Amino acid sequence: MKVLYVASEALPFAASGGLADVAGSLPQALKRRKVDCRVVMPLYTNKIRDEMRAKMKFITSIMVPVSWRRQYCGIFEAKAGGVTYYLLDNEYYFKRDALYGHYDDGERFAFFSRAVLEILPHIDFKPDIINCNDWQSALVPVYYSTLYGSKEGYTGIKTVFTIHNIQYQGKYGNEILGDLFGLGEECASLLQFGDCLNLMKGGIECANKVTTVSNTYAGEILDPWFSHGLDPILKERSYKLSGILNGIDTKNYDPEKDADIFYNYSAKEPADKAKNKAALQELFGLPVNADTPVMGIVTRLVAHKGLDLIKRVMWEILSSTDMQLVVLGSGDWEYEAFFKELAAAFPEKVGLRIGFIPDMARKIYAGSDLFLMPSKSEPCGLSQMVALRYGSIPIVRETGGLKDTITDSGDGKGNGFTFKSYDAYDMLDAIRRALAAYADKEYWNKLVVRALKCDNSWGKSAKEYIKLYEELV
Numbered sequence: 047m048k049v050l051y052v053a054s055e056a057l058p059f060a061a062s063g064g065l066a067d068v069a070g071s072l073p074q075a076l077k078r079r080k081v082d083c084r085v086v087m088p089l090y091t092n093k094i095r096d097e098m099r100a101k102m103k104f105i106t107s108i109m110v111p112v113s114w115r116r117q118y119c120g121i122f123e124a125k126a127g128g129v130t131y132y133l134l135d136n137e138y139y140f141k142r143d144a145l146y147g148h149y150d151d152g153e154r155f156a157f158f159s160r161a162v163l164e165i166l167p168h169i170d171f172k173p174d175i176i177n178c179n180d181w182q183s184a185l186v187p188v189y190y191s192t193l194y195g196s197k198e199g200y201t202g203i204k205t206v207f208t209i210h211n212i213q214y215q216g217k218y219g220n221e222i223l224g225d226l227f228g229l230g231e232e233c234a235s236l237l238q239f240g241d242c243l244n245l246m247k248g249g250i251e252c253a254n255k256v257t258t259v260s261n262t263y264a265g266e267i268l269d270p271w272f273s274h275g276l277d278p279i280l281k282e283r284s285y286k287l288s289g290i291l292n293g294i295d296t297k298n299y300d301p302e303k304d305a306d307i308f309y310n311y312s313a314k315e316p317a318d319k320a321k322n323k324a325a326l327q328e329l330f331g332l333p334v335n336a337d338t339p340v341m342g343i344v345t346r347l348v349a350h351k352g353l354d355l356i357k358r359v360m361w362e363i364l365s366s367t368d369m370q371l372v373v374l375g376s377g378d379w380e381y382e383a384f385f386k387e388l389a390a391a392f393p394e395k396v397g398l399r400i401g402f403i404p405d406m407a408r409k410i411y412a413g414s415d416l417f418l419m420p421s422k423s424e425p426c427g428l429s430q431m432v433a434l435r436y437g438s439i440p441i442v443r444e445t446g447g448l449k450d451t452i453t454d455s456g457d458g459k460g461n462g463f464t465f466k467s468y469d470a471y472d473m474l475d476a477i478r479r480a481l482a483a484y485a486d487k488e489y490w491n492k493l494v495v496r497a498l499k500c501d502n503s504w505g506k507s508a509k510e511y512i513k514l515y516e517e518l519v
Contacts, residue, residue, distance in 0.1 A: 047515060049076060049083040050173035052162050054155065054182035055145055056085050058126055059133065060093040062145050064292070064428050065179055065210050068259075071295040072511070074127045075504035079512060084171060086162050089122060089133035091141040098124070102133065106168050110161045112153065113228035119161045121168060132169060134161050146182075152218045152245075153226050159185035160228070163194050172199065175515045177206040181216030184249030185227065191252040192233050204518040207253035209246070211425050212267050213274050213350070216245030239279065247279055254518055256280075256287045259426035260447035264289030272423055290511060291450050292426040293504035299408075299435045301498075306405040307412040307436075313498035316491075319412065319437050326413025330397025332370050339484045340370045341477075342414030342438060344407045344429055347377030347385070352420030352443065357384050358470035364392050367481060372397045372410055411436035415490075416480055420465075420473045424448050431502040434461060437494045441476050443468065451502060455483065461497050 055061050057070030069085055076083040102122040109116040120135030134140075139154040148154065159178075163186065166172060178186045187205040194200045220243055223229050229237070237248040250256050258264045264287055266272040268280055280287060301319075302312040308325035311318040320336060327334045345351045364371065373385050373396070382400055389398040399406060411417070417433035419442045426447030430440040434451075440462040442448040453460035456479070463480045465472040484490050 047081050047175070047512075047519060048171065048173045049073075049081055049175045049177060049515060050162070050171070051083055051085045052159075052176060052178045052183040052186055053085060053087050054158070054180065056087050056131070059087065059098065059124075059131065060090045060145060064426070067295070067428055068210070068292055069179065070127070071293070071298075071504055072508065073129045074295075075293070075508035076511065077128055079508055081512060081515070084130040084132065084173075086132040086134065086165070088140045088158055089120070089135040090145060091135075091137055092143055093145070094133075101125075105132075107135075108161075108164060108168060110157060110164050111228060112157050112160065113225055117157055119157075119164070121165050123169075132165065134158060134165070136161075151182075152216070152222065155182040155216070155245075156185055156227050159183055160189055162186050163189055163200070167199055173203060174519050175204050175206060177208060177511075178249060178253070179208045180210050181214055181245045181249070184216060184245040186249075187252035187254075188229070188233070188236055188245075188248040192229065192236070204255075204515075205253045206255045206257060206514070206518070207249040209250075209256065209258040209267070209425070212246070212258075212272070212276060213423075215247070215274065215276065218243045218245070240275070244276075247276060250276070250279055250283055254286065255514060256283065257514065258287070258289050260291045260450045261289035262449045263425045263446040266423070266446060288514065290507055290514070291447060292428065293507045294428055294431045294435065294502050296435065296501075296503045299411075299432050301412055301436050304408060304412070306408040308409065309412075311412075311437075313437075313495055316437060316495060316498060319494070322409070322413040323415065324413075326372065326409055327370065327397075329409065330372055330399075331393075332372075332397050333394055338368055338370055339415045339481055340372060340413065341416040341418055341441075342410040342433075343371070343373045343375065343418050344410055345375045345419070347375045347381035349378070350422045352422055352468075352473075353381045353384075355420050355468070355470040355473050356418070357381070359474045360388060361391075363474065363477060364388070364395050367478075369481060370395050370397070372414060374399045374401075374403065374406055374410055376401050408436075411438050414438045415484060416441055416477075418477070419443075419448060421445060421448060422468055427451070430462070431500075434497045434500045434502065437498045439463070439480065439493060439497055441473075441480050443473070455493055455496075461493075461500055 053069035055066040073083040309318040424446040452462040
């Protein structure tokens with residue numbers, strides 16, 4: 047079986063979020079199961095390191111139609127983790143300082159989506175399945191069903207559209223249907239939703255299957271509270287919707303071999319996790335005390351990550367309990383300012399770094415006892431799975447992939463602490479239960495080992511993707 051995995055970002059070449067992790071690891075898992083999976087993505091000139099550029103092989107260049115325009119597209123090939131990557135070059139569109147957030151993103155990713163189909167005759171690879179991801183490649187199923195599906199050399203391909211976060215849908219004015227997207231009025235109904243063109247809606251309409259990144263989230267996005275307006279379309283197309291939980295790259299996230307943490311350890315020999323805790327306390331200028339529980343937060347500082355809940359009760363928690371808080375993240379000024387005030391008020395209890403520093407994130411996973419993730423919504427979430435991998439016990443709200451991966455340890459069998467309602471005091475109760483459990487050292491040590499043994503690798507998920515692909519083929 048041949049699969050072309052289409053993503054706007056992928057490790058190890060360029061990343062801004064979880065999609066890059068998935069696009070870097072799922073194709074490898076599929077490859078290990080005898081699926082010829084290849085990845086196509088933009089060549090972000092300013093983001094890809096020179097040594098990686100030097101290893102790329104130039105295949106050819108073509109001209110890609112963007113409505114009435116014809117734009118250059120260079121096709122480069124690279125290998126990573128045993129997977130073939132095709133990187134599509136156009137410096138006008140992709141030589142930018144940021145992957146997204148530009149005034150012409152609609153045009154940039156219309157070009158990319160059209161180029162994905164235009165390159166097929168030039169790469170000696172006709173896929174059985176094209177798996178697209180999020181709004182940036184949602185036009186691929188639209189273009190295939192309207193312009194390419196009946197062309198010689200293109201027939202018989204099936205398309206899958208994966209929603210990683212339904213909040214970001216790719217909304218543009220109706221006037222660019224023809225001028226930018228190159229589609230006639232007869233195609234307008236595929237993209238029009240409300241008073242605009244909605245690229246994600248087009249992907250849902252035209253793909254043969256629609257997936258999202260956890261089973262719970264697949265159900266949640268049928269609810270207006272989660273769907274950001276798309277629930278009517280998803281309900282109409284629910285027959286093609288399913289949820290497949292993401293995994294993590296357990297070779298990349300491996301406390302036994304990770305060079306970015308202070309000391310290596312494993313489920314069989316977990317003792318040195320305590321040394322990581324002491325080193326983390328020292329790194330953040332906190333008193334080094336093995337008996338004081340350390341709670342880590344590694345996140346984007348934005349509202350839907352549940353930070354308004356944290357704002358409501360964290361002052362109370364720190365004032366009334368013997369615990370420390372270590373925070374790494376950046377985002378909205380409101381939340382950055384809150385954590386700065388918190389760190390100033392509790393200098394011996396709160397350590398803070400504004401920004402995203404990958405090696406420091408790993409040090410927090412390895413050195414913290416608890417990991418707080420009270421998201422308002424979380425399609426899948428990777429951080430809670432990484433936290434488990436490093437033996438940091440998650441405290442999460444039961445939503446999306448958090449619900450599918452973390453079960454409350456109150457029954458003596460779970461791997462974390464959970465709460466249901468989006469309520470600050472429900473979260474506070476979960477934190478207090480976690481702190482009480484930490485005080486019982488025998489119980490806590492068993493919980494840490496249980497977390498370290500959790501298997502959130504891509505194995506199971508890859509099998510589910512293969513089953514989906516085989517049904518289509």
